[in-house]
Amino acid sequence: MIRSTMRRRLMAVGVALVAVLVAPLAWAQTRGLQQVTVEGASANPIPIAVTDFVGDATGAQISQVISADLERSGLFRPIDRGAFIERISDPGRTPRFQDWRAVNADALVVGSATQQADGRLRVEFRLWDVAAGAQMTGRAYFTQTANWRRIAHIIADEIFKRITGEDGFFDTRVVYVAETGPGNARVKRLAIMDQDGANHRYLTDGRSLALTPRFSPTLQEIVYLSYAQGTPRVYLMNVDTQRQELLGNFPSMTFAPRFSPDGNRVVMSLATDGNTDIYAMDVRSRSISRLTNHLAIDTSPSYAPDGGRIVFTSDRGGSQQIYVMSAGGGEAQRISFGQGRYSTPVWSPRGDYIAFTKQEGGSFSIGIMRPDGSGERILASSYLDEGPTWAPNGRYLMFFRQAPNAGGRAGSVRLHMVDITGRILRPVATPTDASDPAWSPLIPQ
């Protein structure tokens, strides 16, 4: 029963896991490869050899996508293919481990891509622990050939998980605000791309401002702010069908939306007569409940992953700080006590951290703290770093970085990715200036 439901879901998106591949050798104790952890990310990423998958022409491309994914995480160092000694012709056979030890590979990825008689592509891979001489995992998938990139990301996620013990984040997408035009009249439109920048397309046409997209944790849907009908309002959009609708019939500006962890509710700010409070809306029934009632600005609400609490920004104490309250509203506890102003808190999907934007002195930073406010850690800092969004594994963040404006020209605005240690920080390529990233959950298989 469960199996057939699973199967239908898998088939629906055209990616099907068909087999877990058993190692050709007896399953050996994995002892060579040390467990790396994201928390303990060191200056020594794991050297990994990702060989070109044999068979179909997509095989080499699949290997390149896997290799780039693993490299981007900062925890792996793919070895230059030119150094490889053994040429893999049959990925089903045990590799010559001494050849891979000789190029200092700790892990080895082999695989194949084969066109099937029915037109589908069969992709299989095996991950080997070189020092131990043992297979760590192996799987095979069927898919439409057009889906080869997704298979590559799914394989990269499997490798990441098997070696780090953390869920992967490669089979994900990012919605962001694409920015063009002069600084005083910027065109801001929503765009979506795979986490590695592929399959880029626009979701809005740029005729009106579109801001602050936020992904549903359960569906390929976003909520965002649009000026399409004059008054800024929160809208809901399915990113695949691009069907969009106004969320709620409020008398004035609604903004700062975010989904609940189950995707059934949207929490947002409503501004009326100069006062901003937080409201929650049931997406299906559209019933509304008011969660704060304070003369201060209460905004940027974000649910804890268990749905029980909400973290938000308020200036009720005189400056912007971060507060936590029950998801039903009521008393709020301030949790930020460092120097400076804190805003845009976002609860990690794992629940262990809250990410935030911090303004202190002349700079803006991205940081994380425990939900009780302890253990503050600044991960990135510049003239303007803003708007963190979590990868679904809660171990990486994306945010945007704006350079100062100069000579009447807008400073560049770019997406960046950082891990929770702050050691792995790198720009994320986009076709134009980019702000306000929203990281999707893992795409359902």
Place this chain on the structure above:
Amino acid sequence: MKLSIKILGAVAVMLLAAACGSSTTPGPEGATASVAPGTPGHFQQVAGDRVYFETDQSTLTPDGRATLDKQVAWIRQYGDRYQTFMIEGHADERGTREYNLALGERRANMVRTYLAAQGVPAAKLRTISYGKERPEVVGSDEGAWSRNRRAVTVLQ
């Protein structure tokens, strides 16, 4: 220091407003000649269409109140020609997008409340916040930020 920057800012704004008015023509001494009374250009020239705020504040400054008083006087005379007075609230870039949307709304409402208290029909007053998305000056220093923290009354 701060004061002098503000004064400079105000002068620059007046010049800018004058330069922008399409019906404005330079006068003999380089000053601006009067534009057609009752037009938006006239409103900008005679009353001033915008007021400025301190960092992270929405209270009206003495300069701001003086400008709004002139707006009220102008609206008493010519306001019947317009359906709506749309007050646009803005913030500088030294805040997050979401907070600044709220701050812009608070500023716009401060102006709306003041104008309504001075007798401008409340039904004709509307507000919209642009947060930090529509700066008046593209710059990253106090001179630019001080002009971006503003509320603009737009005749519609």
